[in-house]
């Protein structure tokens with residue numbers, strides 16, 4: 433198996449953390465997003481949506497989307513369990529993962545991609561060129577702030593996001609929180625400073641060996 437990857441981007445980092453939790457490793461092919469390699473004709477053959485990560489299995493099947501990649505790997509190697517051990521647990525993991533993907537990531541992406549030069553005329557990932565819309569910077573900031581507040585609420589009195597143990601939902605949240613922390617200075621946002629439950633969760637998950645190179 434091999435992973436089409438860009439080591440510094442939040443979504444590939446989710447797969448890195450997942451692989452580390454499972455004790456798995458595989459060949460990695462770097463697609464340099466800063467050089468727009470994801471838009472090349474060769475990479476379009478691999479993923480027409482021009483995004484990383486993509487997992488290529490030994491029979492050449494290609495799987496994009498972190499959720500699909502990690503779910504596939506969980507089925508190949510069920511332990512340690514990261515997607516829940518019964519239907520009710522699995523529903524919680526998928527639900528919280530989806531909430532972080534849908535409510536957490538887009539606000540940050542909106543703020544970042546509509547502001548920095550790297551994303552000029554590429555304000556949304558994918559093969560189609562979209563112009564930046566400056567008004568979306570502030571809206572994205574607000575969405576990010578509200579999402580962090582929601583996570584603070586959810587994590588108050590809990591150790592982990594979805595279950596009473598670490599799961600794939602925590603991996604997705606970790607990627608989002610780290611992205612927010614990297615953006616904080618430039619976007620005048622606070623992430624962990626004034627959110628004690630989120631900060632305690634962050635410290636807890638950061639102790640895991642899989643998280644050492646994640647930030």
Ligand SMILES: N[C@@H](CCC(=O)N[C@@H](CS)C(=O)NCC(=O)O)C(=O)O
Pocket residue numbers: 441442443444465470482483484485496497498499554556557558
């Ligand atoms: N839904 C996808 C999202 C993948 C994604 O957005 N990847 C980003 C890197 S974090 C990307 O490839 N961006 C390419 C671009 O901005 O052109 C997943 O779960 O893997």
